[in-house]
Amino acid sequence: MAVPKKRTSKSKSRSRKAKWKQKAYNAYIKCVSLGKSVISGKSKSFIYIQQQTEKNL
Structure with missing residues (x-):
């Protein structure tokens, strides 16, 4: 037989x-x-490589 679950307290939720x-x-x-x-270009821990397009060449 199915038994309903206990209700979770408000503080816990x-x-x-x-x-x-x-x-x-x-x-x-x-x-x-x-x-x-x-x-800003000050990144030391993240390497960011910009892709060159034909306009930039």
């Missing part, structure tokens, strides 16, 4: 949601920082 959002925010900060360093 909110804690999981907050952790998920924090993880996404940290990834966003890292991406923005990397983008800024690539644009």
Whole structure:
């Protein structure tokens, strides 16, 4: 016979949601920082190779 599952407490579900959002925010900060360093040309840990087109040659 099927038995309903116990309900997850609000604090536990909110804690999981907050952790998920924090993880996404940290990834966003890292991406923005990397983008800024690539644009400014100060990137040391990321190698960015620009493809040459016929107009640039």
